[in-house]
Amino acid sequence: MPYNLKEIVANKPSRFTSGHRMCAGCGAPPVVRMVMRALKPEDHAVVANATGCMEVASFIYPYTAWTDSYIHTAFEAAASTLSGVEAAYNVLKNKGKFANQKGETKFIAFGGDGGTYDIGLQSLSGAMERGHDMVYVCYDNGAYMNTGIQRSSATPMFADTTTSPAGTVIQGKQQPRKDLAKIMVGHHIPYVAQSIATTNFKDLYEKAEKAIYTKGPAFLNVMAPCPRGWGYPTDMLMEINKLAIDTCYWPLYEVENGKYTITYKPAKKLPVEEFLKPQKRFKHLFKPGNEWMIKEIQDLVDSRWQELLDLEEMTNK
Amino acid sequence: MGIRERLSGNEAAATAMKQINPDVVAAFPITPSTEIPQYFSTFVDNGVVDTEFIAVEGEHSAMSACIGAEAAGARAMTATSANGLSFMWEMIYIASSLRLPIVMSLVNRAVSGPLNIHCDHSDAMGVRDSGWIMLFSETNQEAYDNLLMAHRIAENKNVMLPLMVCQDGFITSHAIENIILEKDDEVKKFVGTYNPEHYLLNPDEPIAVGPLDLQGFLFEHKAQQNEAMKAAKQVILDVAADFEKWTGRKYGLFEKYKLDDAEIAIVCMNSTAGTTKFVVDQLREKGIKAGLLKIRVFRPFPTEEIAQALSHLKAVAVLDKADSLNAAGGALYEDVASAMYQSGAQVPLVNYVYGIGGRDTRADEIESVYNDLLDIKYAGKVDDPYRYLGLRREGDK
Numbered sequence: 001m002p003y004n005l006k007e008i009v010a011n012k013p014s015r016f017t018s019g020h021r022m023c024a025g026c027g028a029p030p031v032v033r034m035v036m037r038a039l040k041p042e043d044h045a046v047v048a049n050a051t052g053c054m055e056v057a058s059f060i061y062p063y064t065a066w067t068d069s070y071i072h073t074a075f076e077a078a079a080s081t082l083s084g085v086e087a088a089y090n091v092l093k094n095k096g097k098f099a100n101q102k103g104e105t106k107f108i109a110f111g112g113d114g115g116t117y118d119i120g121l122q123s124l125s126g127a128m129e130r131g132h133d134m135v136y137v138c139y140d141n142g143a144y145m146n147t148g149i150q151r152s153s154a155t156p157m158f159a160d161t162t163t164s165p166a167g168t169v170i171q172g173k174q175q176p177r178k179d180l181a182k183i184m185v186g187h188h189i190p191y192v193a194q195s196i197a198t199t200n201f202k203d204l205y206e207k208a209e210k211a212i213y214t215k216g217p218a219f220l221n222v223m224a225p226c227p228r229g230w231g232y233p234t235d236m237l238m239e240i241n242k243l244a245i246d247t248c249y250w251p252l253y254e255v256e257n258g259k260y261t262i263t264y265k266p267a268k269k270l271p272v273e274e275f276l277k278p279q280k281r282f283k284h285l286f287k288p289g290n291e292w293m294i295k296e297i298q299d300l301v302d303s304r305w306q307e308l309l310d311l312e313e314m315t316n317k
Numbered sequence: 318m319g320i321r322e323r324l325s326g327n328e329a330a331a332t333a334m335k336q337i338n339p340d341v342v343a344a345f346p347i348t349p350s351t352e353i354p355q356y357f358s359t360f361v362d363n364g365v366v367d368t369e370f371i372a373v374e375g376e377h378s379a380m381s382a383c384i385g386a387e388a389a390g391a392r393a394m395t396a397t398s399a400n401g402l403s404f405m406w407e408m409i410y411i412a413s414s415l416r417l418p419i420v421m422s423l424v425n426r427a428v429s430g431p432l433n434i435h436c437d438h439s440d441a442m443g444v445r446d447s448g449w450i451m452l453f454s455e456t457n458q459e460a461y462d463n464l465l466m467a468h469r470i471a472e473n474k475n476v477m478l479p480l481m482v483c484q485d486g487f488i489t490s491h492a493i494e495n496i497i498l499e500k501d502d503e504v505k506k507f508v509g510t511y512n513p514e515h516y517l518l519n520p521d522e523p524i525a526v527g528p529l530d531l532q533g534f535l536f537e538h539k540a541q542q543n544e545a546m547k548a549a550k551q552v553i554l555d556v557a558a559d560f561e562k563w564t565g566r567k568y569g570l571f572e573k574y575k576l577d578d579a580e581i582a583i584v585c586m587n588s589t590a591g592t593t594k595f596v597v598d599q600l601r602e603k604g605i606k607a608g609l610l611k612i613r614v615f616r617p618f619p620t621e622e623i624a625q626a627l628s629h630l631k632a633v634a635v636l637d638k639a640d641s642l643n644a645a646g647g648a649l650y651e652d653v654a655s656a657m658y659q660s661g662a663q664v665p666l667v668n669y670v671y672g673i674g675g676r677d678t679r680a681d682e683i684e685s686v687y688n689d690l691l692d693i694k695y696a697g698k699v700d701d702p703y704r705y706l707g708l709r710r711e712g713d714k
Binding site for chain 1: 340341343367368369371372373374375377378381382383384385386387388389390391393407408411415517518519520523524525526527528529530531533534
């Protein structure tokens with residue numbers, strides 16, 4: 001059946017309810033809602049959440065925004081916690097505990113880039129390597145936003161954060177961002193993808209569905225802008241997302257059993273400036289004399305995009 | 318009738334786990350508890366148990382996976398020592414706050430640093446306020462028996478707390494001794510099945526676990542944990558009574574060894590109690606009224622019962638196999654001292670920190686403590702209650 005957003009929204013009520021306390025203009029809730037919509041209506045999910053914005057804004061005792069089962073333990077422990085849930089499911093299923101269950105139970109972890117790229121990288125790597133049947137979704141907003149916009153290894157080069165401020169001597173984060181999707185590809189798991197919330201959500205929905213219903217571990221890296229950390233007007237979220245993919249700053253692709261497919265190639269690749277300009281975290285890049293900084297980012301975007309094109313060609317020969 | 322065997326403490330713990338046949342075991346190797354997951358994964362790979370063994374990439378994930386499994390509705394177990402427990406520390410508190418009756422075999426070893434692989438109790442003392450039930454074991458037999466009783470205690474609906482069974486690294490974990498094992502089917506019957514009321518994997522009743530719990534609620538939730546800890550004391554005794562009916566082996570909150578008519582006594586935990594019993598017997602032959610109180614249940618701490626059991630003595634020494642580095646005294650000493658103070662018992666108390674980093678504690682050293690207690694008995698007071706036993710000092714050979 002061809003993808004139809006209206007039908008999906010009509011037929012699959014959101015499993016992540018309104019009333020949560022995420023900020024207006026935050027990129028994460030649309031990602032969560034769409035990933036959860038990719039579940040078959042008859043299936044039940046156990047969601048594990050790393051400590052972060054999503055957790056502290058969606059499950060404040062005694063209220064929860066989650067209609068599926070949900071567990072939060074610690075910042076770095078979403079993947080390892082969920083691996084225990086999944087192992088429990090396997091053994092209890094073998095013992096016949098779920099003989100009368102209508103659908104299946106699926107396992108989905110959500111973590112920000114702090115809980116995923118950094119403090120939770122070990123537990124994520126362990127869970128992926130052990131082959132648990134789960135999907136780990138990183139909503140990547142490129143800094144530790146929950147504690148107040150500190151740099152992470154996902155923060156783009158030269159971005160202004162509270163621990164890499166644009167100072168008079170050192171102007172923002174000095175290092176390029178870590179390529180986590182590639183690290184996950186290095187685990188040789190069945191499915192890795194990078195996605196984003198586009199206006200019709202097709203890319204994200206289809207990748208989430210594949211990730212959830214591919215047996216074994218899957219990893220989704222989804223860019224989710226943060227209006228506070230990035231400094232854009234709250235009504236500009238979808239525009240920022242569009243600029244991220246049209247500049248190839250955030251390439252959309254998937255890797256199925258080692259085979260790369262770029263799922264979006266902009267007809268006209270825009271200069272990265274267009275993505276940087278609306279964001280206050282890059283304001284200092286546009287000061288006279290700092291043109292070299294934008295050029296460095298452009299070079300980085302270009303080389304990573306080219307590398308992806310090469311990988312696609314190489315793995316599809 | 319039990320089965321006579323000869324097993325090391327680690328083998329005894331692994332055997333108990335095999336007979337319990339938990340749903341999930343998640344563990345990471347660390348000396349001296351490594352053998353437990355080793356033996357256990359052999360049981361898994363040979364199809365002797367139904368367990369999913371999660372060979373995690375570190376102890377933090379071991380406890381996280383146990384939390385996930387237990388919250389999912391399964392019985393989860395793990396084993397660790399020293400730094401492994403330190404690495405779990407964050408998750409240890411989360412496990413108890415989520416009221417998950419996970420059972421751990423803790424093989425006591427010195428926590429770094431510097432690095433040392435031998436026995437002391439600094440690992441256990443580091444989690445003494447974490448809301449876990451803590452049982453200590455003098456021998457391989459006690460480590461085995463405590464594990465067989467563990468789930469009945471932890472999973473009791475008035476308790477619902479995680480539980481750790483401690484034994485001394487190398488001293489009992491690697492020493493092969495006689496043991497009486499119970500039959501598989503009898504263990505299965507005694508331990509029973511785990512049927513949690515609420516669990517993640519129930520599609521008919523989705524639940525949310527592990528909230529952000531702010532000023533309005535956390536205080537009450539913590540107080541509830543403490544109520545559960547208080548309730549655990551009677552449950553531990555009830556389970557011990559059932560266990561005695563089944564096996565004939567008797568357990569309480571602590572063991573009194575020649576204590577009731579004693580004038581001087583030592584309080585200690587784990588394998589040192591064995592050495593102390595040997596010394597008590599020798600002193601008794603000389604007509605010295607020496608006794609021992611061996612702690613089995615360290616958490617919940619049996620405050621009133623201990624104070625009552627020690628109140629008639631003329632002098633008591635508390636032996637701590639971990640230094641609190643607080644310039645005041647070891648953890649067990651402070652607990653016993655506050656229990657005595659609260660009860661109004663006027664018994665001179667002295668504290669000895671001993672056996673740090675696996676330093677051997679010989680019978681003659683234990684005897685020297687009793688000799689000190691005789692001096693204290695005559696003096697009726699203690700001027701320097703915070704002492705070392707077996708510490709090499711400048712000029713010593």
